[in-house]
Amino acid sequence: MLKTMKNIDSYTHVRGESLFVDDIILRQDALFGLCFDSPCAHGKIKSVDYSKAEALDGVEKIFTYKDVLGENQIGGIIPDEPLWAEDEVHFWGQPIAFIVAESEAIAKKARALITIDIEELPVITTAKEAKEKESFINAPRSFKLGDAASVFSDCDYVYEGETFSNGQEHLYLETQGCYAIPQENGTIKIISSTQGPTQVQKTAAKVLGIPMHKIEVDVIRLGGGFGGKEDQATPWAVMAAVAVQSLNRPVKYILNRHDDLRMTGKRHPYSSFYKIGLTKDLKIKAFEVEFLQNSGAAADLSPAIAERTLFHATNSYFIPNVSSTVFSCKTNLPPNTAFRGFGGPQGMFVIESAIADAADQIGVNRRHIQEANLLAENDEFSYGQIATQVEARNSWFTAKEKFDFDQMEEEVIAFNKANKRFKKGVSLMPIAFGISFTNTQMNHARALIHIYQDGSVGVSTGAVEMGQSVNTKMLQVAESVLGISASKIKLETTNTTRVANTSPSAASSTADLNGKAVEMACNALIDRLTKLASKTLSCEENTIAIHDDFVFVDGKKSSLSWEDLIIQAMAHRVALSENAHYATPKIHFDKTKERGHPFAYHVYGTAITTVTVDCLRGRYEIDAVKIVHDFGKSMNIGIDLGQVEGALAQGIGWMTMEEIAYGADGRLLSNALSTYKVPDVFSGPKTIETIPLETEGHELAIKKSKAVGEPPLMYGIGVYFAIQQAVKEFNPNYKLEFHSPFTPEKVLMGLYQKEG
Numbered sequence: 001m002l003k004t005m006k007n008i009d010s011y012t013h014v015r016g017e018s019l020f021v022d023d024i025i026l027r028q029d030a031l032f033g034l035c036f037d038s039p040c041a042h043g044k045i046k047s048v049d050y051s052k053a054e055a056l057d058g059v060e061k062i063f064t065y066k067d068v069l070g071e072n073q074i075g076g077i078i079p080d081e082p083l084w085a086e087d088e089v090h091f092w093g094q095p096i097a098f099i100v101a102e103s104e105a106i107a108k109k110a111r112a113l114i115t116i117d118i119e120e121l122p123v124i125t126t127a128k129e130a131k132e133k134e135s136f137i138n139a140p141r142s143f144k145l146g147d148a149a150s151v152f153s154d155c156d157y158v159y160e161g162e163t164f165s166n167g168q169e170h171l172y173l174e175t176q177g178c179y180a181i182p183q184e185n186g187t188i189k190i191i192s193s194t195q196g197p198t199q200v201q202k203t204a205a206k207v208l209g210i211p212m213h214k215i216e217v218d219v220i221r222l223g224g225g226f227g228g229k230e231d232q233a234t235p236w237a238v239m240a241a242v243a244v245q246s247l248n249r250p251v252k253y254i255l256n257r258h259d260d261l262r263m264t265g266k267r268h269p270y271s272s273f274y275k276i277g278l279t280k281d282l283k284i285k286a287f288e289v290e291f292l293q294n295s296g297a298a299a300d301l302s303p304a305i306a307e308r309t310l311f312h313a314t315n316s317y318f319i320p321n322v323s324s325t326v327f328s329c330k331t332n333l334p335p336n337t338a339f340r341g342f343g344g345p346q347g348m349f350v351i352e353s354a355i356a357d358a359a360d361q362i363g364v365n366r367r368h369i370q371e372a373n374l375l376a377e378n379d380e381f382s383y384g385q386i387a388t389q390v391e392a393r394n395s396w397f398t399a400k401e402k403f404d405f406d407q408m409e410e411e412v413i414a415f416n417k418a419n420k421r422f423k424k425g426v427s428l429m430p431i432a433f434g435i436s437f438t439n440t441q442m443n444h445a446r447a448l449i450h451i452y453q454d455g456s457v458g459v460s461t462g463a464v465e466m467g468q469s470v471n472t473k474m475l476q477v478a479e480s481v482l483g484i485s486a487s488k489i490k491l492e493t494t495n496t497t498r499v500a501n502t503s504p505s506a507a508s509s510t511a512d513l514n515g516k517a518v519e520m521a522c523n524a525l526i527d528r529l530t531k532l533a534s535k536t537l538s539c540e541e542n543t544i545a546i547h548d549d550f551v552f553v554d555g556k557k558s559s560l561s562w563e564d565l566i567i568q569a570m571a572h573r574v575a576l577s578e579n580a581h582y583a584t585p586k587i588h589f590d591k592t593k594e595r596g597h598p599f600a601y602h603v604y605g606t607a608i609t610t611v612t613v614d615c616l617r618g619r620y621e622i623d624a625v626k627i628v629h630d631f632g633k634s635m636n637i638g639i640d641l642g643q644v645e646g647a648l649a650q651g652i653g654w655m656t657m658e659e660i661a662y663g664a665d666g667r668l669l670s671n672a673l674s675t676y677k678v679p680d681v682f683s684g685p686k687t688i689e690t691i692p693l694e695t696e697g698h699e700l701a702i703k704k705s706k707a708v709g710e711p712p713l714m715y716g717i718g719v720y721f722a723i724q725q726a727v728k729e730f731n732p733n734y735k736l737e738f739h740s741p742f743t744p745e746k747v748l749m750g751l752y753q754k755e756g
């Protein structure tokens, strides 16, 4: 068993001493950057007049695509995104130039002096319109299991419908930012708030036209990323690096909140169309779905996100005949990007909507359909992976039993009978989320461990700490394998010169991938030290164990302490550093067949949500969310419960109140916290109760402690359907709509919707 511990950052966090990019003391010759971005969503740039801005005292230089010595290209999956716009702009907020000045205030003044002449072109803001106009990022993808089209005719019930789920702003507390510093011989060090240091390094090298070894990226920690800094931390860092390359002076660029909201992409809105076929006993026999992903103006991570939507299109249900297709639709919005769940939530919302629609029309409770179709051992996912160690039913029935669902439901029925103005709704929401980057080749990580000659230890990995507490988990792994106290171990910053070629910290896989590498490196060190101890103490290797800062022989504490052992190692010239590489075994996926075994394992769980709707005002309160979650054998339940609650809050926000609005002209209307509402202590659930499901865990999870970062977000989807049930309870004429977020305005309209 691992020892649990508090987040190792808690002490400095609460004292305000933790360092973020913005806290770095600047070199005295440092300059400040600021983007000049497009004031319209689509158009041809006819001319830009920088002369007044350039003439301003304190403006050092204004950079445009013309100043790029390498390639003006930052697209990761598809090279379709310039760092700075050239002749055309494709979204409101697209970077056109980069002002570098003596202070932020001067840069801001200069920005206001730039004038631009743009010939505006037609703007597409919705995925549906993009599809009509055949405006796509890439070719559509389809997954197929069985033969849905031909099975519908055998079904007793067949329903079709449409859903929409809106985007979501990441709202990381720390906005995007970086600080780039010239080193010697054209080398540049970039301190970046990124989930993907290697992505920053690689892209900077490409744009600057220099080898990757001339770019060092260092990440201390992030004030939240949530996917928003997987790809979209890169442009700012690269802009600063371009400026450093030219000026040979440090450049800092931290986006202010307005600029960040306007210029960065968000969770993808989806418009989707489903057809669901069931038999009399409520078995789902066939499911057809078409997803229109609003990708924005460039690919960014959209193709990977679209893929994950397909992977999760059937959530935790077994459906024998599935046909799913996703279109990445090119629009004139900022390129949308990764957001906790990575397209999975959008997929799951559609199957849950289809089930709600079917239940409503058949006249049964939604949960009967859910329960009749839960995934079982050896069922096949629509992409060919066979489900094993399935906890779908286990978590569902455990939740019903532990939280006394029958009693809860009776109370809701009684309440609704007794009350006219207030109505309650209750929903169950099962989840199944695949763990691994869907792109198999990204599932690897490395760790570099140094034992210093005083016995203290430094651990470097590719993991980026963004509040999810991955550093604490890495420390726990090192502590348990090395058998020394936590105070001897330090987690280093994430740095591309210590750990290279990393995948971003994402896909909930950071702890698994990097933790396994830490485990391997520590094991290799312990092997060497055990050999040394056996020589020093003249006993067999297999009698030796190292724990509690001492060497034990046959279970008895020897005179040899950890520190003494390390002194011996130095004396005998034993290597005290180790580098390990881990690559997830067993996973594979064939994109030409759209089949394989892409996930190391799945995470399961079930949430029961109760809400109360004020049927006069359309307002609602979330009474409780009660969850049974599959942590495997959690290595740190405090941290993991925090992840569940944080993800749930984000899921609820996405489903209920966070309403991104763009005008028809492509301008972001919800461009401040006064117009974009996120959950707070008042709007969150009054009770959140999470019970760990008792399971064996999974061997591919670090210490059998399953990945936890993203899966619980999807419990938030349950809130939508609980509210919907309450609305229906009040207004039997309400025709179910699947259009999230379910804002109080929409609730009110549903409550008073007339027939027809």
Ligand code: MTE
Pocket: 223, 224, 225, 226, 227, 339, 340, 341, 466, 467, 468, 469, 470, 505, 506, 507, 508, 509, 510, 511, 643, 646, 707, 708, 709, 710
């Ligand atoms: N938790 C906090 N506090 N801050 C974050 O930015 N990101 C989430 C999740 N939990 C995030 C978070 C996302 S999107 C992912 S993919 C995972 O953490 C990444 O970390 P992990 O792989 O270590 O779980």
Ligand code: HPA
Pocket: 230, 301, 304, 308, 338, 342, 436, 437, 438, 439, 442, 506, 507, 508
């Ligand atoms: N999840 C999160 N981020 C990613 C993935 C994924 O599956 N693939 C590429 N980036």
Ligand code: MOS
Pocket: 195, 225, 226, 227, 228, 230, 338, 339, 340, 341, 342, 505, 506, 507, 508, 710
């Ligand atoms: Mo998380 S969306 O994979 O960064």
